[in-house]
Amino acid sequence: MSDGFGPDNLPYGVFTLARGERRLGVRLGNGVVDLSGLGGLLATGSLNPLMAAGRQEWTAAREAVAAHVASGPPVIPLRDVTLHLPFEVADYTDFYSSEHHALNVSAILRPDSPGLSPQWKHLPIGYHGRSATVVVSGTPIVRPTGQLGAGEFGPTRRLDIEAEVGFVVGTPGRRISTGEFAEHVFGVTLVNDWSARDLQAWEYRPLGPFLAKSFATSVSPWVVPLDALATVPAGRQDPEPLGYLRPAGPAYDLRLTVEWNDTLVSTPPFASMYWTPAQQLAHLTSNGASVRTGDLYASGTVSGPGRDQVGSFLELTRNGTEPVKLADGSLRDFLENGDLVRIGGTARSAAGTQISLGSVSGTIVA
């Protein structure tokens, strides 16, 4: 786990020592470097004031942090700290931007009319989620209850994950063009959008996900600054999107991993997403709606073309009809109580090295 947390990365997090106050830190190897002694926006115990300050301040802070790290500061072992939500979440939006995922889900759930919905390649589809239930990695996930169908209320029997990449808004804005993406987005965090498929199937047509996804969304304790990441060209889009969605902006070659009780079950490739994060932000604000500091928008489930590249267990097990065998020999369709899911990720850094995005994990409890 210490791999990929060198000076090319320096993701921000918020930590406490036993009974201490919250402090801002960066991950270095298997530990945390305390930034509170650097003063200014780094001494507030929260990432939000720095995120609100804008790109010039982000660059200056990253330079100051890099110089501090190079000076050989104390590194507090991870086992001695408690990690908290790395930023105060304002609004939370979730997109649906993997074509592979959309096609898989459609074929599995709607075999009579498989395919993309008519608007899918014209706009990045999304829905507004519940920011109050965004929790930090390691928080136990209580199995949600709800309506499973007509006249039936109880604990979900189809508890699932969605492996996603989250983008954290720093500078507020509205009508943000794709070219302004890097002026507004501070960084990237891993997201697990836990989903109760039975609640979802019953509640979501025609208005979309509601209680099936609002009970919990987990994020990594680390926000990797956009500046740390190498970009790659975005993929081709056909039909050409409307002007406000052009140019597509940068894409990122992030490679995710999904572990189910320590068995690696999937490796979703973020580079295969259809809509870019710049297009998602442009669309989100295209009606005049504002975004503010701490807004989190997630990419949507990341699924690649391969069966071993899917970002949900709905896809991995074909809606439970083809269970997967874990390393201990047990078979799984959906999540059982006591199951642990960990989503990890790696990226190419702007310096050309491989860096880690950390991980987001959660254990299911009754």
Ligand SMILES: O=C(O)/C=C/C(=O)CC(=O)CC(=O)O
């Ligand atoms: O197509 C459907 O019926 C359902 C799709 C999802 O549940 C996916 C979703 O919430 C958005 C995403 O993460 O891609």
Ligand SMILES: [Ca+2]
């Ligand atoms: Ca989702």
Ligand SMILES: [Mg+2]
């Ligand atoms: Mg969720």
